[in-house]
Amino acid sequence: MRQPKTDYIFLFSIFALITIGTIMVFSASPTMGLKVGDTYFFIKRHLFYLLLGLCGLYFALRCDLELLRKWAFAIYAFSMILLLLLFVPGVGRQVLGATRWINLGLISFQPSELIKFSMIVILARLLSDLGEGIVDFLHGLLPILVLIGLTAIIVILQPDLGTAIAIVLISVILLFVAGIRLAHLGFLLGSGLLAVIALSLTSPYRLRRLTAFLDPWKDPQGSGFQIIQSLLAVGSGGWHGLGLGASRQKYFYLPQQFTDFIFAILGEELGFIGGVVVIILFIIFIVRGLKIALSQHNHFCSLLATGIVSWLALQTLMNIMVVIGLLPTTGIPLPFISYGGTSTIVNLFAVGILINISLWPGKESKAKAK
Amino acid sequence: MQNKQRITVLINIFVCLFVVIILRLAYIQIVKHKFYLQKSQDQRTQIIKLASQRGDILDCQGNLLATSIDTYSVYEYKKGWVERKLSKEEAEKLVAEKPKERSIIRERKRVYPNDGLLAQTLGFVGIDNQGLSGLELSFDKYLHGKEGQVITEGDPRGRELYGAVRELEAGEDGMDLTLTIDENIQYVAERELARQVKESQAISGTCIVMDAKNGEILALASLPGFDPNNYGQANPKLWHPRFLDPYEPGSTFKLITVAAGLAAEVITPDSKLKKLESITVGGKVIKNSHAMNFPGSSVTVSKVLEQSLNTGVAQIGLMLGQERFYNYLKKFGLGEKTNFGLWGESAGVVRHWQQWYKPDIVMMTFGQSLSVTPLQLMQAVSAFANQGVMIEPILVKKIESQDKHFVKSLSQKYGRQAVPAKIADEMKTLMRNVVLYGSGRRAAIKGFAVGGKTGTAQKAKPHGGGYLEGHYIASFIGFAPLNNPRIIALVIVDDPRGSIWGESVCGPVFSRVVEYCLRYLNAVPDML
Numbered sequence: 001m002r003q004p005k006t007d008y009i010f011l012f013s014i015f016a017l018i019t020i021g022t023i024m025v026f027s028a029s030p031t032m033g034l035k036v037g038d039t040y041f042f043i044k045r046h047l048f049y050l051l052l053g054l055c056g057l058y059f060a061l062r063c064d065l066e067l068l069r070k071w072a073f074a075i076y077a078f079s080m081i082l083l084l085l086l087f088v089p090g091v092g093r094q095v096l097g098a099t100r101w102i103n104l105g106l107i108s109f110q111p112s113e114l115i116k117f118s119m120i121v122i123l124a125r126l127l128s129d130l131g132e133g134i135v136d137f138l139h140g141l142l143p144i145l146v147l148i149g150l151t152a153i154i155v156i157l158q159p160d161l162g163t164a165i166a167i168v169l170i171s172v173i174l175l176f177v178a179g180i181r182l183a184h185l186g187f188l189l190g191s192g193l194l195a196v197i198a199l200s201l202t203s204p205y206r207l208r209r210l211t212a213f214l215d216p217w218k219d220p221q222g223s224g225f226q227i228i229q230s231l232l233a234v235g236s237g238g239w240h241g242l243g244l245g246a247s248r249q250k251y252f253y254l255p256q257q258f259t260d261f262i263f264a265i266l267g268e269e270l271g272f273i274g275g276v277v278v279i280i281l282f283i284i285f286i287v288r289g290l291k292i293a294l295s296q297h298n299h300f301c302s303l304l305a306t307g308i309v310s311w312l313a314l315q316t317l318m319n320i321m322v323v324i325g326l327l328p329t330t331g332i333p334l335p336f337i338s339y340g341g342t343s344t345i346v347n348l349f350a351v352g353i354l355i356n357i358s359l360w361p362g363k364e365s366k367a368k369a370k
Numbered sequence: 371m372q373n374k375q376r377i378t379v380l381i382n383i384f385v386c387l388f389v390v391i392i393l394r395l396a397y398i399q400i401v402k403h404k405f406y407l408q409k410s411q412d413q414r415t416q417i418i419k420l421a422s423q424r425g426d427i428l429d430c431q432g433n434l435l436a437t438s439i440d441t442y443s444v445y446e447y448k449k450g451w452v453e454r455k456l457s458k459e460e461a462e463k464l465v466a467e468k469p470k471e472r473s474i475i476r477e478r479k480r481v482y483p484n485d486g487l488l489a490q491t492l493g494f495v496g497i498d499n500q501g502l503s504g505l506e507l508s509f510d511k512y513l514h515g516k517e518g519q520v521i522t523e524g525d526p527r528g529r530e531l532y533g534a535v536r537e538l539e540a541g542e543d544g545m546d547l548t549l550t551i552d553e554n555i556q557y558v559a560e561r562e563l564a565r566q567v568k569e570s571q572a573i574s575g576t577c578i579v580m581d582a583k584n585g586e587i588l589a590l591a592s593l594p595g596f597d598p599n600n601y602g603q604a605n606p607k608l609w610h611p612r613f614l615d616p617y618e619p620g621s622t623f624k625l626i627t628v629a630a631g632l633a634a635e636v637i638t639p640d641s642k643l644k645k646l647e648s649i650t651v652g653g654k655v656i657k658n659s660h661a662m663n664f665p666g667s668s669v670t671v672s673k674v675l676e677q678s679l680n681t682g683v684a685q686i687g688l689m690l691g692q693e694r695f696y697n698y699l700k701k702f703g704l705g706e707k708t709n710f711g712l713w714g715e716s717a718g719v720v721r722h723w724q725q726w727y728k729p730d731i732v733m734m735t736f737g738q739s740l741s742v743t744p745l746q747l748m749q750a751v752s753a754f755a756n757q758g759v760m761i762e763p764i765l766v767k768k769i770e771s772q773d774k775h776f777v778k779s780l781s782q783k784y785g786r787q788a789v790p791a792k793i794a795d796e797m798k799t800l801m802r803n804v805v806l807y808g809s810g811r812r813a814a815i816k817g818f819a820v821g822g823k824t825g826t827a828q829k830a831k832p833h834g835g836g837y838l839e840g841h842y843i844a845s846f847i848g849f850a851p852l853n854n855p856r857i858i859a860l861v862i863v864d865d866p867r868g869s870i871w872g873e874s875v876c877g878p879v880f881s882r883v884v885e886y887c888l889r890y891l892n893a894v895p896d897m898l
Contacts, residue, residue, distance in 0.1 A: 173380060176376055176380070177373055177376050177377055177380065178373070179373060179376070231398060231406060232406050232409050232410040232413075233410070234395070234398050234399060234406070235398045235399060235402055235403055235405065235406020235407065235409075235410070236403070236406050236407040236410040236411075237399050237403075238399055238400070238403040238407070239399070239400060239403075246533075248410060248414055248523065248531065249410065251414075251525040251526075251531050252525045252526050252527070253410075253413065253414070253525070253526060267395065267398075267399060271399060272395055272396060272399040272400060275395050275399070276392055276395070279388055279391060279392060279395075282388065283384075283385060283388050286381070286384050286385075287381055287384075287385070290377055290380065290381050293377055294374055294377050294378075299373075302373065306377060306380070310380065313384050317384070317387050317388070317391070320391050321391065324391065324394050324395060324398060325394075325398075326390075326391075326394060
């Protein structure tokens, strides 16, 4: 029997990250807010999304995990329908050349954020059902690979390569944790890498992003602009930063300064020290989050927790690596910190599930203990 | 359980990746900090130029001839200037049309309070207050000053950041220019000249008044002129100061010939010259412009000047010979710039005597086959008023910084001794006779003894090859009062209709302008 108890350090890391995020949105968004006529426009919205997210978190805490397991296919199907709706003319809202939002009037909803969660749920269900069967390639692994591939392809068609890569990586992590044979894993990673290269080469805008990432100074006014501006922001922060609110790059030099590139403004204002504090908070969240997976004997719940933590960890890594020029621009927000409606709500909902898992004794383990 | 081990592996992978991120952050934020900070500063640094105050131009009494006033310009984001140098009301009206994109910038505008007065000499400035013509161009270095600048931080659209760090570099205001010109004399000279140019339906006219003692140019009238406040509306040909260009002086030049003859002692004031209707040199037949309606078979030197006899001065020229005559021309400063102050002055054309054609020696004696600028001629004639010493003309008296820390006074330089003092006095008498008995009678001034010489030159064809039929340049040069000359003046009227003679066209202008000057300067009348 496992004695569920609340992990306060884990909760603190989440709380601290959300607080820092809110402060940074407060600092980085007014320049853009002025453009739409209200300095506090984005802060108000951010607080509103946080409120919705907390509702989501409460709902996730209260929901029955067994029910989640049972409804895994339905949730996945629902997410897929939303995703496919984007291809219906008039429903999707196009931003920056990609159709990723469903317009709900007051707010827009991003189905790709939901599909990541649904993908984790369905994989946790399938893999926990499969158990040791995963070692069998044809009857165990292949159907799951087909599912992953299909989902990824639909996301790519939006086009949203960043999310597709995230989905594939989360899936690979879940396969790894679920006990995939290392030979199969090696084969998968190899072919995945080839697929990414092929996709990058077939779309001129992806290729431009890739080359810009390798040598941004070649075209400082064009494709290299954003990464250069991001590096200027981070670099000018130094040890302790220019001080909260003192960013210069947020004055329209750095695009997406309070969404995907908020970490650059954080680095500029709070410096190396501030950046490292945030990274340590993320490490605490991830390590403690995976501890939940470790301590959970229910296979579904353990995989679900691993999936959720890995998802947020991957997004954190990818986002920061883009900001500091280690990855090409992908369009992935920083969990808990970036401004963004859907991601804030879905992240908090997922955190609610995590806490729920940590508090749940787990039926399967009971059954096995008998 | 294998799963648990794999989760531990996963934890380690994640932590390792975060360590990579921290190392990369350390590299960007600590190792390369200065590099990125500099780049970031460079791209947002904005320099706002602060226009310097352009110096004023004043006349010798301190009256404003050119100054600057505040105006308001309208700037539109991304489009640039909408309209510049408006009144405050006009500018505010334009901004009200698009209040988000347009803003007002204060600018200084050059104004010329006397409109067209002295226009060609003053010149004008461009939209950015840069000197484009006249004194504004020639003395731009002093008038312009140094622009100041504000170094500040701006966003990519050029708007200043909130809480931007500002750094001010003060500029330096331009210096004031005090001219030798007297506004009142300039006004009278222009008025009298304008009247004559209109009456004679002439193309243009020039009237220059110079202080005979120190070379200060008191008036530099050149008509038709333009209004430098609206120079764009005038014919660009009118912008150019005509008196910088050379012309063939005609009979006024006989003064130089006679003075050279006297100085070389080939003649004396009492010499008798042959009374000739014509003289042929190198196949060229030289005639007089008037019939000689006086008795006798010879003429005095005085008579030659009084009646302006070409055949008379031609004889003097032949007596002098090419080399000697040429040397005297050089002594009188002909063929050299006077450097009186304005850019673009011509040096005139006096060819070396070895390049002269046969008839040139006589043509030049009455001011053809060579060209001079009006100021060169005045400088040469000033020798007769000053015991043979030429006075170099000057236009700018003083250059002074706003804070009076820099002052540059430009006083007149005494020129060379062109002829001995005795010859200068003899020339005075001869010039006096021209006004008393000869062609210069209409230049006489009540109460003052005047010396002078008329000129009625045929106009040379613009591209050489002889002279235009029926087109003349009438002129008169002289000084007064005779025994102690205060004023030298030259009047030129280009292509008069009706009467073409220097005496009737230019004599009266000279008389009225110089009379005004003498009374204005409280000169003592010497002929009561």
